[in-house]
Amino acid sequence: MQNQAIQVTGLQKSYKELHVLKGVDFEVERGCIFALLGSNGAGKTTIIKILTTLLKQDSGTAVVGGFDVTAQPDSVRQSISLTGQFAAVDEILTGRENLIMIARLRHLKNPRQIADDLLNRFGLTEAADRRVSTYSGGMRRKLDIAMSLVGKTQLIFLDEPTTGLDPEARIEVWKMVKELANNGTTVFLTTQHLEEAEQLASRIAILHEGRIIVNGTLAELKKLFPPAKVEYVEKQPTLEDIFLAIVGKREVN
């Protein structure tokens, strides 16, 4: 077994006139959380779509889980799960039915048991038999991620997993992502929030104008800046700190 979960070399992709990816190279080690940073429209989703076999690149190669995405797409699909940018859940089905459906499509034994376990793990047991259209944004996202965990694939893609979530739900998603990585799953996530990458990722790459301009651990990225100057500043709590302090009280038990 090789050590790389993902190897990308010279990846290029254009949409008509728009040259989105101009030669992207990076590698992702097994078992780490890799964050791809970039502003809106930088091409993060395009990279995810190529790596998950939804889109064909114009040139360059991408190897995912040891398989080439263009030559062996079926083998790639066996080893990955995708949680897209918009919660890809079936709103008319219940949470439980969504999970059972995915388990059946992955041809697993005991789909009901798998669904029950995941509902329990994600705190959705109470809402399990309600239609997803009645779920809050945070619950949908949790179900969405739970659906990606059906079948325990080695590699999970999360495209902007916390976009549109309130701070509490975001922290919960972070916790889940960390748990995944602790269990040995490789996580590839994209985000616009620098804080998210800082919180989660063991490796961070920045995509800018079609290329990866920086790639390294947080410590390595910090070295790129001039040494820190020591200043004394009165620490003001951010509004988010205040919000979480007030709302979080209910949670303490």
Place this chain on the structure above:
Amino acid sequence: MEVTQTHTFGDMGVMLGRSMRHIFRSLDTIITVTIMPIAFMLLFVYVFGGAIQTGMDNYVNYLLPGILLIAIASGSAYTSYRLFLDKQRGIFERFHSMPIARSAPLWGHVLTSMVSNGISVAVIILVAVLIGFRSSAGVLEWLAVVGILALFTLALTWIAVIAGLSANSVDGAGAYSYLLIFLPFISSAFVPTASMPPVVRAFAENQPVTAIVEAIRALLSGQPVGNDLWAALAWCGGITLVAYLFAMRVYKKRV
């Protein structure tokens, strides 16, 4: 191909189960697909029917084939609507990043359309019997009618697939169906074509609905079917084939 092929039918089954749940959980689908054609049927039989000379003594017998086609045309629009939502909401991306047969999500919708249109056709025939529809058709004739209707459903469903995959808005996805629902009115579905002005009549007599309606009507009333049967089959088969090929092209390009 690799492992995925062996599960094609199982995957289609899961997809069929999924969209059948959609149908039974949205009441308006059931209402539009069955209640509207039934209302049309009652309107034509009890309001307009008395003034229409068809040459048949029982107007329900004359009317039923056209009503069934209208029901299937409006029912197929829901296929394009559901397909559009799947495409837009990203659940198609999830399916396509999974190791399942590529065409399973699409076939799930097509099979659902067949089953749900079958149910609504059965309900409408039942109501027709209640208001006086009688048929002298034997088992073979009924089988032929079921065959024509199934092929007609398949043809319209593949058109619906094209519309659903190419649409840019929910409203656009089902818009084509108005044309299809309208076609039976310019045919021999409700009135004989003899009373129409020459141009309209020429159109009515040479468009698919007339051939299909005439074939079903002849089969149900025990008349000789003649060329209408072959014309009906040729129309349905031809439309199915062309629409299928085109739909698969759009599917591969869009998804």
